[in-house]
Amino acid sequence: MKKAWVKKLLIGLGIFFGLILIANFAINIWLKTQLPDYIKKNTDYQVSYKSLGVDLGTGNIFATGITVNNKNPQNVNIMGFQGTIDTLKVSRFGIYDAIFNKTISSSDLLLVKPNLNIVLAKPKDKKTDKKTNPISFENIRISNGTIQVFKYTKQKLLSVNDLDLIVENLQLNEETVENKLPVTFDQYSIKGKDIFFQPDDIYNLKIAKITTANGQVSIDQFQLAPIIEFEDFKKSYPKKKQLISASIQKIDFTDVVLKDNKVSLSNATFQNPNILIYTTNAIPDAVKKPVNFELNLDDFRLNNAVIQVNKANGNKMLFAKDVNLNIKNIEFSKEISAEMIPLRYKDFNFSGKDIQFSNHQDMKFGSVVLSPKKGDIRNISVIPNHSGSGKTTMNLKASQIAFNINKWEIVDKKLNLDVKDVLVNQVDGTITAGTIKSNKKSDFNGIQFPILVRNVTLKNSNLTYDSKNQPLQFKDLNATIKDIELTEKPKSGGLAVKVKDYNLTAKNFAYKTKFYNMTVGALAFDKNKIKLEKFDMKPLVSRAQFIRMIPVESDLYDLKANQVTAVGNWDLFSENKFLHATNMTISSANANIFRSKIPADDPKEKLLYSRLLRTIKIPMFIDLLQLKNSVLEYEEDTPKSSGPGKLTFTNFNMNVKNLNSAKMKGRPTQVDIKIDCTFMKTSLLSVNWGFNTADQSDRFSIAGKLNNIPAVALNAFVVPYMSVTATGTIQEMLFDFKGNPKGIGGTFKIKHKDLKVSILDKESKEKKGVLSAVVNIFVKSDSGKFPESVVVEDVERDPTKSFFNLFWKGIEDGLKKTLIGINVDKAKKTVEKTKESVKEVKSTVKEVKSSVKEAEKDISKAVSTPKKETEKPKEKKGLLKKIFYKKEKTETQ
Incomplete structure (x- = not known):
């Protein structure tokens, strides 16, 4: 029984495999004879081949001498193929999916000497079309291929000659899958020449040669060039910020890994790059969705680069040559992109020469060397270019700026900075303060305070700080500042500064x-x-x-x-x-x-x-x-x-x-x-x-003593104001005042000797002799040993005048009361009385003169009259004596 069952099973399996062999043989005969006609009748393509073999059991397909063309090259809704393939080999082809699901999948695809022109179908509406991957190959091998890819508009998108390509475990992801790169693979190898790629209407990319050996990719003569003039670019793309032109002599990198949303790359070197960036004044639309991929670069090098960034008007914003940059262990991710420095790295070294930067100033640096631990900048020049009216500007040169850093790291998405020392050597020039004050509050969210600067040294410098055309100048300036601590002001948002120690020396300091x-x-x-x-x-x-x-x-x-x-x-x-x-x-x-x-x-x-x-x-x-x-x-x-x-x-x-x-x-x-x-x-x-x-209440007291003052010493000040001169000596002046913002008062006393006063005319400053003589009648030339004090009171202050004006008013009031003022007043009153008496005398004299004239007439008549008539004149002679006596007395008076 057992032998019969085994026998039947073997017979059944033999019949099954026989049928498969017959079917496989029949299908191969059908494919060789009928497949081209079937494809021609049921597809949009015409395909011919020299040989074709299909293994239904394994799904392997092998074909040679393939020629493919579109039946209707003008149909833009389907992908167009035109060209030849010397050999096609497909492993584990999904025949069932190809027939019933219209999808092509395979574990391996080999193309030998493909010479193909591929025209992409016209893009379909993303809203209505379902995302599918109609073609899927795990491993692709292309040998000695020549491929050109065109857009449906017949515009060339991609071309490559002498292409040798190996890609293992290739996966194409739909755009709707989040946190995934659109293309990922495990292993790769690529060789090709004359590579051309034009992704849009702005740029095309050219590569002379690309090769891979032992996991290292080398790219020769890389060029990214705009195909549109800058002025047309600004008009056609008003939201785009930059237009880039780049040429790189050689690019090398190893160990490229694309997996999920991660890109890994090692030992990337860019040799002799020449990069030109045109910037516009455009304000780009806000990014709706942040870039969601991770980048890991073990080692990145930029060797002997020339970099130039132009402003929208065509002038240079940045220029640098002989630029060398080496960054180790670069990390980028969605989380890191939100930090102040959107990259993380283990170490970097930067150097460059003849670096120029321009904003509202033109800055030049002869050489720059930077690393996370130190920096050295030489031959610095800063010149205003008049494009930033109202901003703070510098017009200076410096021999060197160097620094060493204790700590430069990102902690909790914030920059933590601890500077060991800063050296600024031989600065010569002017800093001009701006007139525009920004109302924008400073944003320090990306900084972890405090920022520490342990030591700053300024050597052998000549600096001028000019604010409002008032220059502050330092020559031979040397300064040291130690332990600077910068913290954020919580209210104003500015920076608060603490300094532990400092020292500054200068010669020929000036301020105008x-x-x-x-x-x-x-x-x-x-x-x-x-x-x-x-x-x-x-x-x-x-x-x-x-x-x-x-x-x-x-x-x-x-x-x-x-x-x-x-x-x-x-x-x-x-x-x-x-x-x-x-x-x-x-x-x-x-x-x-x-x-x-x-x-x-x-x-x-x-x-x-x-x-x-x-x-x-x-x-x-x-x-x-x-x-x-x-x-x-x-x-x-x-x-x-x-x-x-x-x-x-x-x-x-x-x-x-x-x-x-x-x-x-x-x-x-x-x-x-x-x-x-x-x-x-x-x-x-x-x-x-x-x-x-x-x-x-601002009360004050002031008291003092002045000894042995020649009165003439006061003339220089009292003449212009009191129109008075004096001679003699003021042996002692004592004052004791108290005051407040309303006025001053107290006591005043002087001791004087041989004092004489002269009164001057206020306009001509000529001496008034009569008034001066009268004043001196009342001035006591000697005050005696114990003069009395006078009270200075009710001296009001003019709030628009200074303290010393109030003090002088107190002194002036004391002088008036003790020396000059009262006596002059007495003299003036006496002179006025004298003037009135003189007027009366003059009137009397006038009357007398009139009487004399009448008497002279009477005398004249008496002389010419006979003696008998002269008795009465004898009586008149007594009257004349009286008259002349009165006249003489009056004149004497």
């Missing part, structure tokens, strides 16, 4: 303003000491020019100081600025202050010094401010004065204790000022002045 040129022979500045030598502030205009240039009255200064020093502790960079100097000294200063009363009065309120100090925004405290061995001159003229009045203070020494802004906690706010000097080069002056900056 509208009216002054300030210079310093040498400057040294750090966080604990300031030293200025040979300070000079000279007016740039004459006094007459200054008067014509100012709309309202103002002071014109001419200042010098041999040395200015300060020691202490201060922070002028961070958000919490402060200044605390334990000692500040100004040595051998010479100050001339000129004010003209010819311009209109300044209607603005002039703050007293206590309030003025409170306006300083930062905590400021100077334990002791000393002004040593100095000269102070104050000159003032009026429209009616003949030349300016002048006050001179020589041997000027001043000590100021606790100079402050009332903002430093734990520090006293009472300011005490002690002044000792020589007044008008002849007299010793001592002043004690005090106020409290925390006192909102």
Whole structure:
């Protein structure tokens, strides 16, 4: 029984395989004789071949001498084929799917010497057409092929000669499949010549030769060239931002892997690339969907490149030659693309020469070398090109900018930066501040704060910072700044700066303003000491020019100081600025202050010094401010004065204790000022002045003593204003005033000797002899040993005038009451009375003269009359005696 069953089974299998062999033989006969006619009748193609073999069991197809053509070449709705294939071999062909599902699938496809022109069908409506993959081959081999692919418009899309291609495990994915590349494969090998590809109406791509050996791909003479002029490109594609032209002598890479949505590539080298990019002013449409693929490059090299980027107007934006770039382990993904730097890498090295960059400035760099750890930039030039009106610009040259970096990394999608040191060497030029302020809030979302810069060094530089045509100039500038910390201001969105230590030195420091040129022979500045030598502030205009240039009255200064020093502790960079100097000294200063009363009065309120100090925004405290061995001159003229009045203070020494802004906690706010000097080069002056900056009522006190003043010393100042001169000596002047923003008052006393006063005409300044003589009748030439004090009161302050104007008004009121003013008033009243008496006398004399004339007539008549008639005239002689006696008396009076 068992043998019978086995026998039957073997017979059945034999019959089955026999039938298959018969069917296979029959199909092969049919394919050889009838398939061309079948294809011609039932398809859009005409196919012929020399031989054809089909194995139904394995699905293998082998054909030779194939020729294929379209029956209707004008039909654009189907794919067109025209050409020959020397040998076609298909392994494991899906015959059932080809017959019933109209899809072609195979594990292997071999084409030997294909010479094909392929015309793609006209694209169908994506909304209505279902996405399918009608052709699928796992492995493709092409040997010695010549292939040209055209669009349905007969425009060439792709062509390649001498093509040898091997692709293993090829997979084509539908566009609707997310997170997948449209083409993936495992292994590949490719050789070809004269490759042409035109993906659109903008570019074509040409490759002279492509080869693969041991997994390495080499591409010779790569060219990406626009086929449209730039002006036409801007008109035809108003939303596109760039037009690119590139030629690369050779490209090499290995280990290309395309899998799912990942692209991996190793050892990519671009030799002698020449890249030109044209940019437009277009604003592209927002990207609806971010690029969703991953890129991994183990090693990327750009050797000896020339790169140029043009602006929309054709001018260069960027140019660089001899560019070399090597980046290791590049990573790109959807997540990384959202970071501040949209690439991750392990290491990079960049170098280039003759680099130019232009925005609103033309910048040139002789050479640039960069890596994640350091950088070196040489021969830098920055020149404004007048295309950025209102922006901050630089016109300078620098020998070198170099830096070393401790840390440069991305942490939680933010840049973490720690700079070890920065060197800036031999900078020479000008930085001009812009006039346009941006209202746009800075975006620092991609930065992890704080940013640290451990050390910055500026060497041997000559820099000018010009703001509003007021240049600040440093020559022989050397500076060191240590431990800079940058943080974001939470409210304003700007950057806050903290500096641990710094040091700055310069020679021939200068600052020019509208009216002054300030210079310093040498400057040294750090966080604990300031030293200025040979300070000079000279007016740039004459006094007459200054008067014509100012709309309202103002002071014109001419200042010098041999040395200015300060020691202490201060922070002028961070958000919490402060200044605390334990000692500040100004040595051998010479100050001339000129004010003209010819311009209109300044209607603005002039703050007293206590309030003025409170306006300083930062905590400021100077334990002791000393002004040593100095000269102070104050000159003032009026429209009616003949030349300016002048006050001179020589041997000027001043000590100021606790100079402050009332903002430093734990520090006293009472300011005490002690002044000792020589007044008008002849007299010793001592002043004690005090106020409290925390006192909102701004009260002050000022008291002093002036000794041995020759009265003529005051003439230079009192003549232009009081039209009075004096001689003699004021042995002592004492004043003790208290005041506030409303006025000043107190006591005033002078001791004088041999004092005489002359009154001058206000217009001609000629001496009024009679009035001066009368005044001196009332002036007590000697005051005695113990003169009495007078009370100065009700002296109101003009809020538009300075503190010193108020102080002078107090002195002036005291002088009037003690020396000049009252006596002049008395003299004027006496002269007025005298003038009235003289008028009466003159009237009496006139009457007398009239009586004399009448008497003379009577006498004349008496002489011509006979003696008998002369008795009465004898009586008249007694009357004449009386008349002449009265006349003589009157004249004497």
